[in-house]
Amino acid sequence: MTAPSYAIGIDLGTTHCALAQVDLARSEGDEVALEVAPLPQLIAPGEVQARPLLPSFLYLPHPEEISPADRGLPWGAEHPWLLGELARERGAHTPIRLVSSAKSWLCHPGVDRRAPILPPEAPPEVGGISPLEASVAYLTHLREAWDHTHPEAPLQEQLLTLTVPASFDPAARELTAEAADLAGLRVTLLEEPQAALYSWLQATGGGWRRQVRPGDLILVVDVGGGTADFSLIAVAEEEGVLQLHRLAVGDHILLGGDNMDLALAHVVASKLAAEGTTLDPWQLRALTHGCRSAKERLLGGGAEEAIPVVVPSRGAKLIGGSLRTELTRQEVAEFLIEGFFPGVEVSARPAARTRVGLTQFGLPYAQDPAVTRHLAAFLGRQERAATHLPGSAPEGAGFLRPTAVLFNGGVFKAPALVARTLEVLNGWLAAAGEPPARALQGADLDLAVSRGAAYAGYVRQGGGVRIRGGTARAYYVGVESAMPAVPGFEPPLQAVCVAPFGLEEGSAGAPSPQQFGLVVGQPVRFRFFGSTVRRQDRVGDVLEAWSPEELQELGEIEATLPPEGRHPGEAVAVRLRTTATEIGTLRLEAQPLVGEERWRVEFDVRGGEGG
Amino acid sequence: MPEPRPGFFARMGGAFGAFWRTLTDAEFAAQLLRLRRGELPPPPPAPLLKAAGPESALQLLGLLQGSGRLVDFLQEDVTAYTDTQVGAAARIVHEGCRKVLEEYFALEPVRQEAEGTPITVEAEFDAATVRLTGHVVGQPPFTGRLAHRGWRVARINLPKLAEGHPVEILAQAEVEL
Numbered sequence: 001m002t003a004p005s006y007a008i009g010i011d012l013g014t015t016h017c018a019l020a021q022v023d024l025a026r027s028e029g030d031e032v033a034l035e036v037a038p039l040p041q042l043i044a045p046g047e048v049q050a051r052p053l054l055p056s057f058l059y060l061p062h063p064e065e066i067s068p069a070d071r072g073l074p075w076g077a078e079h080p081w082l083l084g085e086l087a088r089e090r091g092a093h094t095p096i097r098l099v100s101s102a103k104s105w106l107c108h109p110g111v112d113r114r115a116p117i118l119p120p121e122a123p124p125e126v127g128g129i130s131p132l133e134a135s136v137a138y139l140t141h142l143r144e145a146w147d148h149t150h151p152e153a154p155l156q157e158q159l160l161t162l163t164v165p166a167s168f169d170p171a172a173r174e175l176t177a178e179a180a181d182l183a184g185l186r187v188t189l190l191e192e193p194q195a196a197l198y199s200w201l202q203a204t205g206g207g208w209r210r211q212v213r214p215g216d217l218i219l220v221v222d223v224g225g226g227t228a229d230f231s232l233i234a235v236a237e238e239e240g241v242l243q244l245h246r247l248a249v250g251d252h253i254l255l256g257g258d259n260m261d262l263a264l265a266h267v268v269a270s271k272l273a274a275e276g277t278t279l280d281p282w283q284l285r286a287l288t289h290g291c292r293s294a295k296e297r298l299l300g301g302g303a304e305e306a307i308p309v310v311v312p313s314r315g316a317k318l319i320g321g322s323l324r325t326e327l328t329r330q331e332v333a334e335f336l337i338e339g340f341f342p343g344v345e346v347s348a349r350p351a352a353r354t355r356v357g358l359t360q361f362g363l364p365y366a367q368d369p370a371v372t373r374h375l376a377a378f379l380g381r382q383e384r385a386a387t388h389l390p391g392s393a394p395e396g397a398g399f400l401r402p403t404a405v406l407f408n409g410g411v412f413k414a415p416a417l418v419a420r421t422l423e424v425l426n427g428w429l430a431a432a433g434e435p436p437a438r439a440l441q442g443a444d445l446d447l448a449v450s451r452g453a454a455y456a457g458y459v460r461q462g463g464g465v466r467i468r469g470g471t472a473r474a475y476y477v478g479v480e481s482a483m484p485a486v487p488g489f490e491p492p493l494q495a496v497c498v499a500p501f502g503l504e505e506g507s508a509g510a511p512s513p514q515q516f517g518l519v520v521g522q523p524v525r526f527r528f529f530g531s532t533v534r535r536q537d538r539v540g541d542v543l544e545a546w547s548p549e550e551l552q553e554l555g556e557i558e559a560t561l562p563p564e565g566r567h568p569g570e571a572v573a574v575r576l577r578t579t580a581t582e583i584g585t586l587r588l589e590a591q592p593l594v595g596e597e598r599w600r601v602e603f604d605v606r607g608g609e610g611g
Numbered sequence: 612m613p614e615p616r617p618g619f620f621a622r623m624g625g626a627f628g629a630f631w632r633t634l635t636d637a638e639f640a641a642q643l644l645r646l647r648r649g650e651l652p653p654p655p656p657a658p659l660l661k662a663a664g665p666e667s668a669l670q671l672l673g674l675l676q677g678s679g680r681l682v683d684f685l686q687e688d689v690t691a692y693t694d695t696q697v698g699a700a701a702r703i704v705h706e707g708c709r710k711v712l713e714e715y716f717a718l719e720p721v722r723q724e725a726e727g728t729p730i731t732v733e734a735e736f737d738a739a740t741v742r743l744t745g746h747v748v749g750q751p752p753f754t755g756r757l758a759h760r761g762w763r764v765a766r767i768n769l770p771k772l773a774e775g776h777p778v779e780i781l782a783q784a785e786v787e788l
Contacts, residue, residue: 044677046776047670049768069773093785293706310699314785318683319692324699 007159007461008037009195009453010142010187012176014103015225015258017054017138018450019146022458024159029463030206034454036447039145041084045070051085052447054141058099058134059087060119060126075148081129083141092285096122101226102134104254104363106179107165107172109555112606120362132179139183156184159461161453165229166191166249166472169530169554170586171603177585189584190456192449193220193231194246194467196408199452200440201465209242211440212404217247217386219402219437221375221421222449224409228253228371230378232400233467234389246469248385248400248532250378251552255366257411260340263369264291264327267335268309272325283311283323294327295336299414305329341372341420346380346399346428348373372424379428381533381549401429406440413445470502471580474534476543476551478527479514493527495543495551499578499586501535506582511575511591513540516559518590521568523560525604530554539578556604559590576601669778670769674715676781679707683782715769721761730757 007022019037026033038050045066059082061071071082081099082090091098099118106113108131116128129137139162146155162185164176173189180187190198197220201208212218214237222229230250236243265288269279279287287309294307306328313321350368368374379399386400405422412418418439426436444451459466476495499509518524529551531537543551561572574590581587588601617625633640675681684704689697712718721740724730732741734751740761743753772778 043770044673046773047770048773049770069775072773074771308699308702310702312680312700312703316683317687318680318703319687319689319696319700322696322700322703324695 002157004157004159005153007454007457008146008155008161009190009450009455009457010139010160010162011192011195011447011450011453012103012135012138012162012164013056013224013449014101014227014256015056016446017056017142018052018447019142020447020450020454021158022454024458024461027458027463032202032455032458032463034202034451036450037146037149039084039142040074040148041141041145042071042073042082042086043084044086044089046072048074049085054084054138055088056100056102056138057088057091058083058102058129058137059090059094060097060099060122060129061090062097065090073144075144077144079137079140080127081137083137093282095119097126099129099134101363102131102138104226105131106135106175107168107252108363109169109171110364113175114605132175132182135176135179136182139180139185143183143185156186159457160185160187161190161195161457162187163190163192163195163449163453164584165227165252166193166231166246167227167229167252169252170475171555171605173585174603175605177583187583188457188460190453191231191246191249191472193222193229193249193406193408194233194469195449195452195456196220196222197233197244197406197452197467198456198459199444199448200406202451202455203444212242214242215389216404217400217402218404218406218440219379219425220406220408221371221412222408223371223411224256225258226254226256228255228366228374230375232382232385232402233469234386236389242465244465244467246467246472248378248382249472250374250532253366253374254363255340255369255371255374256409259365259369260336260411261288261292261295263335263339264288264295264332267331268325268327272323277323279311279323282314286311291327295332296414298327298329298332299336299416301415337416337420340369341417341424342370343420343424343427344370344372344376346376346431348376349380350374350377372421375421375425376428384533385535398432399428401432401434402437403435404440405437408445408448410445468504470504470507471499471586472501473530473532474501474537475499475578475586476529476531477512477516477557477576478529478553479516481544492544495529495546497537497539497541497543498576498588499580500538501531503578503580505580505584508577508579510539511577513575514542515573515575515593516590517571518559518561518574520561520566520570520572521563523558525556525558528554528557528603554603557588557601558604559599559601561590561599574599666772666778667769669781670772671711671715673778673781674711674770675708677707678711679704679709681708715767716764717766717768719763719765721763722757724757724760726757726760728757729754 009020011018021035021037023033036052039054040048040050041054043049111117113131116130122128143155162180212235214235216235218233220231232248234245234247290309294309297307306326308326311323315321350373382400407418475498477498478493478495480491481494496514498512503509531551572592574592577589579587590599590601680703732753
């Protein structure tokens with residue numbers, strides 16, 4: 001393998017993929033040759049164009065639907081699916097054949113992510129593919145597109161950084177790394193809010209050192225098409241050099257710009273319904289599209305009080321068959337700003353989600369649409385994340401107080417939404433007697449994640465300041481406490497810490513002092529928990545009780561001892577040991593009390609079986 | 612391309628022909644005299660007209676229809692509808708066609724000055740780029756008022772077409788099952 005020529009960032013997004021490159025030979029220090037790579041894709045049958053974004057949509061066409069010649073790609077690959085713009089366009093008309101939001105399915109603990117469950121409403125004839133396969137398909141397209149234009153520097157030989165939401169659990173990270181592996185790519189994972197901050201660092205060309213001070217707490221608010229993701233990054237000074245530490249990440253929240261467009265479409269559709277016009281699904285989709293454009297105008301600083309929204313006719317009679325209505329500033333303010341970004345108290349919390357059965361099918365969308373309430377919950381939960389830093393608020397302050405905010409994601413292309421989020425946050429800060437947080441300027445909202453990931457790869461080569469952080473959770477295994485059985489009562493559950501918070505990439509935690517009994521040849525399953533707030537727990541610490549805020553249950557883990565050299569049915573005592581790998585995944589291993597053997601403990605990604 | 616040069620016998624025939632015609636044809640004699648003084652302008656080259664390939668025109672029409680419903684709009688009889696109805700449809704056409712222009716063409720004005728301002732057209736101006744109208748007399752540089760800034764396509768980036776893709780289908784018939 002030759003030395004890499006490029007550091008490449010891959011944004012495998014819920015709604016879009018993007019790829020950015022740093023030419024290593026032409027970069028030195030803060031002077032970075034960074035570009036976004038155009039991605040050739042079918043935009044219509046038989047028409048190929050390179051665009052900066054590849055829509056993360058996969059369409060499974062009917063064999064008669066589109067001729068092989070009309071679905072050819074410049075590199076001659078033949079896949080049974082269509083990807084990108086054409087897939088999105090086709091899928092809008094034929095949803096039963098469309099796979100969208102594969103990434104949200106990839107981290108859905110309630111489903112088997114290796115099973116062909118997508119598209120969710122597909123009739124049996126359509127076939128279907130798994131969330132994992134869909135992710136492999138997007139990455140394969142990126143690889144083929146890159147290799148086609150860079151035959152001298154194949155993608156798998158470059159320094160690759162692939163982004164994941166900060167809130168992704170270990171199983172979803174593992175699956176993402178596996179998808180890359182299956183696509184023939186060896187990647188390092190990076191959290192998306194960190195990538196956004198890297199992009200900002202790079203874009204300032206070294207000027208960021210004057211824009212932040214030691215003691216700054218940077219809140220990254222990343223609201224994309226499908227997900228909302230929060231992270232906190234602290235600025236510290238060590239031996240006169242500014243350092244960045246990622247302190248905390250938020251929960252996985254399926255809430256984004258697509259929800260907002262859909263909400264507005266329903267508002268307008270109900271207006272039309274009041275006038276006696278009902279829309280069919282095709283028209284509703286067209287209306288959603290129209291509302292998106294109108295929203296962007298109304299929130300983009302335009303002075304109009306209302307923007308006409310026209311639902312085009314399906315047939316050729318465009319003038320006679322179209323429906324005209326309008327979206328008013330008042331409606332956008334009421335349903336979008338007040339609905340998704342309401343001015344709430346810092347003590348507000350999202351409407352509680354009723355615990356869903358793990359076998360429930362369908363994506364676990366956020367029950368509460370208010371981004372500001374989710375933000376309040378995040379800052380409240382992380383109130384103690386920075387107490388170890390000099391100059392930060394004392395314990396018991398009620399919420400963590402950021403001093404700067406970096407916005408990312410397409411939703412924040414609307415200046416009004418940036419302004420509202422800042423206004424709400426600064427209201428909380430003012431009530432607590434703190435100075436307002438400032439917005440860090442100059443992020444490219446659609447492409448920051450891929451650009452930042454490319455830059456992060458360059459930084460790992462020694463080109464700049466690296467954001468440190470380690471794992472953003474502590475991890476626990478659930479064990480039943482030993483007590484006499486009482487009919488009708490489940491024995492109480494204890495949580496044994498197997499990995500501390502902040503385990504750095506490339507380092508291993510201590511083996512657990514507790515022993516776990518495994519039976520040779522039989523899979524043994526454990527309940528598995530994560531905590532984004534318990535920073536003090538060490539490996540082996542046992543929790544008897546915890547609040548739902550403290551520990552979240554993740555998918556189960558499963559260990560199977562191979563029968564080689566042992567008797568089936570024999571019980572073996574093992575310790576659990578956790579490693580944060582160099583590539584950003586978590587590896588759990590069982591090791592016997594004596595001997596050098598190691599067995600991999602797998603994350604359950606099949607969903608529901610034990611739940 | 613130079614014409615083939617006539618051989619000896621052809622030249623002798625031409626010389627005798629010219630002798631008699633100079634004697635009998637005054638107009639011919641006058642032309643011959645101008646030629647000998649080196650004055651006769653070369654005949655203007657026949658204009659080279661080439662037929663534009665239909666493929667990219669059809670492709671563009673297809674794009675404008677696909678994104679902006681342009682063909683639907685133009686093929687409909689607008690006289691039957693109110694201005695409000697036509698206006699509503701025009702928004703779809705405008706938004707969609709504009710997207711096509713933005714996506715595939717980089718447009719820039721030919722002249723950067725604001726329309727209505729006085730400008731000077733220099734001597735070596737390109738007549739294909741700047742059109743003079745009104746009181747067109749005298750010698751350049753001309754001074755006048757910029758009536759239209761003009762448009763120039765700086766870059767064009769039409770999608771690549773698959774071999775044999777039927778570009779004459781501007782919009783497929785849709786059959787909902």
